Amino acid sequence: MRKADTASGIAVSAVALFFGIMALRMPWYDSEWGISAAPGLVPLTLSSCLLLCGLFLIIRARVGVTHYEKMEAMASATSTHDCDDSAETPQASSEGRALTETQRVLLTVGLSLAYVLLLGRIPYAVATALYIFVFISVFQGKNYLKAAIISVISSAVVWFAFARIFFVFLP
Incomplete structure (x- = not known):
């Protein structure tokens, strides 16, 4: 589970960085309303949130031992049969x-x-x-x-x- 979260966190962070860079490449000051009406604002905001989620997954995979212990305990408690x-x-x-x-x-x-x-x-x-x-x-x-x-x-x-x-x- 920790390896999967690390890999997922890296993938999510990479996608977020890509979309964040693309959002920054959009025009920011072409509108008379300024930065608040820039077409890249929403994608940049969403990619920033996605980047935070990816970083959270990576950090939790590194230091969140109790989370994974709870997940393993829950999986073993609900398991109805042995499965390799x-x-x-x-x-x-x-x-x-x-x-x-x-x-x-x-x-x-x-x-x-x-x-x-x-x-x-x-x-x-x-x-x-x-x-x-x-x-x-x-x-x-x-x-x-x-x-x-x-x-x-x-x-x-x-x-x-x-x-x-x-x-x-x-x-």
């Missing part, structure tokens, strides 16, 4: 069933596809709140009130940031 392939170690879902990594990936892809199909058919904030709510409910457990609160707040913050701060039209 650690990538297919089952982990519990909200229903208490053990899901392998492949099943979790397929479930994530399915939920994301459903979200994409909802976009444009219902308002963005509603589709996003539903997606986050279902995702948390499926993978984290049965605390539906907490999932609802997180999903509504997250959806509202994302909508507000893009629609009102960055003036990006959302579907």
Whole structure:
């Protein structure tokens, strides 16, 4: 897990640096509104956040021993059978069933596809709140009130940031 997080952190950081450099190459002072209306502002902001996430993964892989001990303990507690392939170690879902990594990936892809199909058919904030709510409910457990609160707040913050701060039209 630590090696995977290190590799993922390096890959995420590299992508973030690439997009950050590309954002800095965009025109910054051509607009009469100055830097706040520069086309590279949003990509630079997002790539900076992505770079922070990548660095967090790398740092946690280096010094976060307790995190990985908890992950190993959780994986061994939810494991229903011995399996030589650690990538297919089952982990519990909200229903208490053990899901392998492949099943979790397929479930994530399915939920994301459903979200994409909802976009444009219902308002963005509603589709996003539903997606986050279902995702948390499926993978984290049965605390539906907490999932609802997180999903509504997250959806509202994302909508507000893009629609009102960055003036990006959302579907």
